[in-house]
Amino acid sequence: GVKLTEQVSKKSKKSLRYHERAEIVAHPLSKQLLKIMDSKQTNLAFSVDVTKCQQVLELVDKVGPHVCIVKTHVDIIEDFNDDFITALQKLADKHNFLIFEDRKFADIGNTVKHQYSSGVYKINQWAHITNAHSVPGDGVVQGLKDVGLPKNRGCLLIAEMSSTGNLATGEYTKATVKMAEEQADFVIGFICTSRLTDDPRFLHMTPGVQLSAGGDSLGQQYLTPNIVIGDRGSDIIIVGRGIYKADDPSNAAKLFKEAGYEAYLKQSVDFTITEQ
Amino acid sequence: GVKLTEQVSKKSKKSLRYHERAEIVAHPLSKQLLKIMDSKQTNLAFSVDVTKCQQVLELVDKVGPHVCIVKTHVDIIEDFNDDFITALQKLADKHNFLIFEDRKFADIGNTVKHQYSSGVYKINQWAHITNAHSVPGDGVVQGLKDVGLPKNRGCLLIAEMSSTGNLATGEYTKATVKMAEEQADFVIGFICTSRLTDDPRFLHMTPGVQLSAGGDSLGQQYLTPNIVIGDRGSDIIIVGRGIYKADDPSNAAKLFKEAGYEAYLKQSVDFTITEQ
Numbered sequence: 105g106v107k108l109t110e111q112v113s114k115k116s117k118k119s120l121r122y123h124e125r126a127e128i129v130a131h132p133l134s135k136q137l138l139k140i141m142d143s144k145q146t147n148l149a150f151s152v153d154v155t156k157c158q159q160v161l162e163l164v165d166k167v168g169p170h171v172c173i174v175k176t177h178v179d180i181i182e183d184f185n186d187d188f189i190t191a192l193q194k195l196a197d198k199h200n201f202l203i204f205e206d207r208k209f210a211d212i213g214n215t216v217k218h219q220y221s222s223g224v225y226k227i228n229q230w231a232h233i234t235n236a237h238s239v240p241g242d243g244v245v246q247g248l249k250d251v252g253l254p255k256n257r258g259c260l261l262i263a264e265m266s267s268t269g270n271l272a273t274g275e276y277t278k279a280t281v282k283m284a285e286e287q288a289d290f291v292i293g294f295i296c297t298s299r300l301t302d303d304p305r306f307l308h309m310t311p312g313v314q315l316s317a318g319g320d321s322l323g324q325q326y327l328t329p330n331i332v333i334g335d336r337g338s339d340i341i342i343v344g345r346g347i348y349k350a351d352d353p354s355n356a357a358k359l360f361k362e363a364g365y366e367a368y369l370k371q372s373v374d375f376t377i378t379e380q
Numbered sequence: 381g382v383k384l385t386e387q388v389s390k391k392s393k394k395s396l397r398y399h400e401r402a403e404i405v406a407h408p409l410s411k412q413l414l415k416i417m418d419s420k421q422t423n424l425a426f427s428v429d430v431t432k433c434q435q436v437l438e439l440v441d442k443v444g445p446h447v448c449i450v451k452t453h454v455d456i457i458e459d460f461n462d463d464f465i466t467a468l469q470k471l472a473d474k475h476n477f478l479i480f481e482d483r484k485f486a487d488i489g490n491t492v493k494h495q496y497s498s499g500v501y502k503i504n505q506w507a508h509i510t511n512a513h514s515v516p517g518d519g520v521v522q523g524l525k526d527v528g529l530p531k532n533r534g535c536l537l538i539a540e541m542s543s544t545g546n547l548a549t550g551e552y553t554k555a556t557v558k559m560a561e562e563q564a565d566f567v568i569g570f571i572c573t574s575r576l577t578d579d580p581r582f583l584h585m586t587p588g589v590q591l592s593a594g595g596d597s598l599g600q601q602y603l604t605p606n607i608v609i610g611d612r613g614s615d616i617i618i619v620g621r622g623i624y625k626a627d628d629p630s631n632a633a634k635l636f637k638e639a640g641y642e643a644y645l646k647q648s649v650d651f652t653i654t655e656q
Binding site for chain 2: 212224244267323
């Protein structure tokens with residue numbers, strides 16, 4: 105497996121296809137995600153940043169057929185309750201996607217351990233994936249891992265951000281990649297704006313994606329699926345407002361899915377075919 | 381006011397006394413905090429990292445007389461409810477301290493705006509102070525400010541951390557100080573391990589304080605009140621486990637308060653006295 109990757113990478117600077125990578129990765133969650141991406145032909149993650157349970161569930165049911173991941177900010181939901189989580193999990197089963205709580209854990213190990221396992225949200229109990237900033241040092245990963253690894257959860261490290269003037273650059277990004285490599289049993293990939301490593305175990309996910317470039321009034325900057333997947337070699341596009349603010353969210357998701365998948369097909373090589 | 385500071389600072393590298401600084405600072409919350417510190421003779425913030433409402437309230441009622449700030453992680457409390465907040469606010473009035481929710485906001489402006497104002501916790505409605513990581517760029521401050529400034533809330537930026545291998549160093553720290561200076565109408569100070577600026581508007585608060593140096597198994601590193609306030613010129617010591625894990629939390633808080641205040645008296649100059 106790894107040999108294949110090296111050959112492909114050297115020959116073409118292109119990625120492997122999802123079904124190939126699904127065989128290489130060790131973490132069961134990465135495997136599951138890549139299989140979903142392969143079978144549903146999508147690299148689209150939907151960021152469902154609305155503030156009522158019913159809104160979230162309706163949107164997710166519409167958009168679900170087109171996505172590999174639904175990303176939540178559970179702490180912006182006004183009427184949060186445990187039934188909501190049950191309903192979200194049912195939708196994840198129905199449409200075959202993973203749930204990613206975008207908590208951006210960013211405290212010392214002892215604190216994130218409690219934040220991840222306890223409180224009102226008990227994120228560890230329902231989110232397949234969560235994420236963390238690397239700024240506290242690797243204690244943050246260790247603290248989350250103590251809770252998440254026994255449940256086969258996975259963590260993304262935020263190595264780069266999409267917002268203006270962010271400080272996740274240069275040495276900070278390099279240190280984050282190193283931190284991930286050292287805890288690759290739990291860190292399954294990155295939040296980033298471009299591919300950071302050719303190691304096929306790590307999944308690269310990029311927020312701030314719209315069908316045309318631009319920004320918002322609070323410093324968010326947008327890139328297109330073709331730039332993110334094609335030019336920058338990321339694996340998954342994360343789309344929020346481009347879908348949930350659309351008149352027809354389901355159709356918008358379908359457009360993002362197709363744009364993302366087309367970019368992937370161009371950017372990757374099916375080794376089993378090209379070698380025969 | 382500012383002239384005084386410059387003179388004192390040049391002469392002695394010492395700080396002004398709290399009552400002097402209370403007259404210089406512009407933000408009403410900084411003024412209020414410095415007056416509390418002056419009248420209660422304390423620079424102790426208590427980090428009440430326990431996981432049941434009743435435990436939190438009992439501890440805070442015991443420790444309240446000795447502290448200027450109670451710092452919460454509301455998202456680790458298992459049985460959180462709105463009555464808890466009401467009870468905590470009553471204790472803040474009874475004992476005259478400010479409430480600081482240590483949320484470590486770390487997302488883009490549009491997201492933190494919702495996280496701060498909405499969800500189950502509605503942090504903006506009850507926490508005088510909250511904090512943010514600078515890594516997303518100044519959109520994070522702008523997003524929080526949109527919600528917090530009209531309510532006279534204040535924000536601390538995390539410029540340094542106390543955990544092993546953390547990335548809040550060097551250029552990252554400098555960029556954070558600059559971000560604070562540019563938004564000083566809302567940013568009232570720093571989470572840091574030592575004084576970062578002689579500008580008396582900014583309050584420096586340092587976590588990871590114990591009566592003797594050491595660490596935990598997840599990378600936290602401890603310093604003493606004398607090192608933090610005396611040698612490193614910080615303003616406020618943040619103590620968690622040193623108090624809530626003590627057999628007698630009230631007495632432990634008293635010891636930290638005395639150690640912190642003694643260090644402050646040595647490290648500061650009462651300008652009105654020394655000049656006469």
